[in-house]
């Protein structure tokens with residue numbers, strides 16, 4: 648439960664002059680107590696610089712992934728096989744843009760502007776999820792992305808709804824609801840293909856073969872090699888380790904693949920009675936590191952397209968800013984006029 652003491656201690660401007668060092672200790676203690684008590688940290692609360700920096704890095708990378716993730720699927724909008732499929736895909740791609748917006752807004756509450764973050768994305772100083780550096784070669788890839796990529800994202804993101812930072816946790820609640828639609832449309836698409844002609848079945852299987860391993864990489868490096876994990880768990884930004892979430896995802900996917908009538912491309916995949924989980928094969932971490940370094944099949948294409956979209960959208964940002972400016976000044980004039988009128992009624996502005 649939130650206590651008044653935490654709130655007061657965590658808001659420096661409300662405390663007045665005091666011994667700075669003593670205050671710093673008190674703020675830190677209050678922050679730790681709040682995190683331990685599962686309270687949410689809010690934008691105006693005191694927080695350690697490293698906590699803020701970790702959140703900015705994670706939320707920015709997440710936001711960038713949402714908007715870069717629009718590209719591989721947008722590739723198929725014009726070639727969707729029916730109007731129904733096209734409408735679903737357009738709605739999905741649009742949702743991802745929305746997710747980007749919620750997340751850039753969450754990052755702004757930490758004192759980082761969207762412009763600054765986009766600039767870091769465009770100059771390669773911040774990353775997005777490597778999964779989007781793989782190409783979408785056939786229509787079945789739209790289904791495989793929905794089932795596996797959105798599925799992995801949900802597995803990662805549901806625990807983030809309980810993240811210690813309030814604005815991030817709240818953004819995740821809405822995002823997860825939409826992601827589960829994405830996962831289901833992908834699953835239904837693959838099921839339709841799998842039960843279709845032999846060629847359609849083969850296309851679905853080929854897409855799953857190509858997306859399975861990259862999806863497992865989405866959970867990040869193994870726990871013993873993960874730089875940020877331990878601290879993020881202490882701060883309750885992260886609730887489960889990479890390997891734990893990856894195992895959960897594998898266990899969810901195996902029976903789903905059976906229902907789909909498709910196989911997962913891993914000869915070592917089998918149920919382990921003792922562990923109560925599926926064992927699975929070794930992930931090719933060399934591939935993961937190469938894609939991360941920028942040597943994936945589509946790294947260059949994705950960032951070039953993103954920069955171009957940003958440049959070509961400059962007029963939209965200018966128009967939106969001009970519109971907002973016009974309305975702000977109109978509001979100011981109107982409010983001023985209302986005040987003058989009220990004043991006149993009261994006899995104050997009778998000069």
Ligand SMILES: [Fe+2]
Nearest residue numbers: 713742743746
């Ligand atoms: Fe999303």
Ligand SMILES: [Fe+2]
Nearest residue numbers: 743797826829
């Ligand atoms: Fe999604």
